Amino acid sequence: DAGVTQSPTHLIKTRGQQVTLRCSPKSGHDTVSWYQQALGQGPQFIFQYYEEEERQRGNFPDRFSGHQFPNYSSELNVNALLLGDSALYLCASSLVGANTGELFFGEGSRLTVL
Amino acid sequence: QKEVEQDPGPLSVPEGAIVSLNCTYSNSAFQYFMWYRQYSRKGPELLMYTYSSGNKEDGRFTAQVDKSSKYISLFIRDSQPSDSATYLCAMKDNFNKFYFGSGTKLNVKP
Numbered sequence A: 001d002a003g004v005t006q007s008p009t010h011l012i013k014t015r016g017q018q019v020t021l022r023c024s025p026k027s028g029h030d031t032v033s034w035y036q037q038a039l040g041q042g043p044q045f046i047f048q049y050y051e052e053e054e055r056q057r058g059n060f061p062d063r064f065s066g067h068q069f070p071n072y073s074s075e076l077n078v079n080a081l082l083l084g085d086s087a088l089y090l091c092a093s094s095l096v097g098a099n100t101g102e103l104f105f106g107e108g109s110r111l112t113v114l
Numbered sequence B: 001q002k003e004v005e006q007d008p009g010p011l012s013v014p015e016g017a018i019v020s021l022n023c024t025y026s027n028s029a030f031q032y033f034m035w036y037r038q039y040s041r042k043g044p045e046l047l048m049y050t051y052s053s054g055n056k057e058d059g060r061f062t063a064q065v066d067k068s069s070k071y072i073s074l075f076i077r078d079s080q081p082s083d084s085a086t087y088l089c090a091m092k093d094n095f096n097k098f099y100f101g102s103g104t105k106l107n108v109k110p
Helices: none
Strands: A004-005 A010-013 A019-024 A031-037 A044-050 A052-059 A064-068 A074-078 A086-096 A109-113 B003-005 B011-014 B019-025 B032-038 B045-051 B052-060 B060-068 B071-076 B083-093 B096-101 B104-109
Touching: A004 A044, A004 A086, A019 A086, A019 A109, A031 A074, A044 A064, A044 B096, A064 B019, A074 A086, B003 B083, B011 B019, B019 B083, B032 B060, B045 B060, B045 B071, B071 B083
Parallel strands: A010 A109, B011 B104
Antiparallel strands: A004 A019, A019 A074, A031 A044, A031 A086, A044 A052, A064 A074, A086 A109, B003 B019, B019 B071, B032 B045, B032 B083, B052 B060, B060 B071, B083 B096, B083 B104
16 A cells, blocks of 8 residues: 655755645545645645645745645645745645544655755 | 744653653644654654543553643653654644644654
8 A cells, every 4th residue: 555655755946946746645545735844843734635626725825836636646836946945845645534634644855945 | 922832852861761742732722632753854654643631542652632731742651762753743723734843853872
C-alpha cells in the first residue's frame, strides 16, 4: 500500500520564478492538504483540497495556488518566488469523515530559493 | 499570540529517562489533540491522538490533555535512542483545520 508520494524531493529556484510541486495521496484517501515547514518550525497550513475544490485556506498569499485532479492527486503552485518561500513543503492526505482525523504525510519537497 | 505554543527544546536525556513534552494553546474550540514524530528529512507521523480531556496510553507513550488549562503533554517512559526526533503537537478544530506547534527536538543519548 503506497503512502503519500511527493515530487520532486529537492529543487532550487531563483527569485521571481514559478514552481509546481506534486502529490499523490495514500490509497483510499480523498483529501489533500499542503503545509509549509520552515527550518526549525512546525508545519503551517496552506490549503486543503477535497472533490477538486479548495475547501480551506491558511494565511498564505494568492501566489500560492493549487489543484486537485479526479484521481485525488494534487499540485501546489507558487508564483513570483521570494527568498522566504524556501522551506519543506509537505503534502498530507486524509479521508473525509474519518474519526481519527489522522493526516498521512509525504516526505516533502525541499525548495530552496536563491 | 500563536494558536499553539510548544517548548522549543532542544532536549537531551540519557537512555532510560522519562521525557515530558508540553504544549499550550489559546483556542478553546480545539477538541482533537495529537502528537506527531518527525525524524530528520522525513514527514511527520502520528504518534498519539486524543479527543477532549483525559489521558491515553500506548506502550511507552502517554498523552495527557487538560482543557481547563489549555495544556497538553506527551510522556515517554524508558526513552530509547530511536526516540530521538522532533515531536510536534497538533490540534484540530471543528472545521478539520490543523494547527501545529513549532516542535521540540529530542536527543536520547545511549
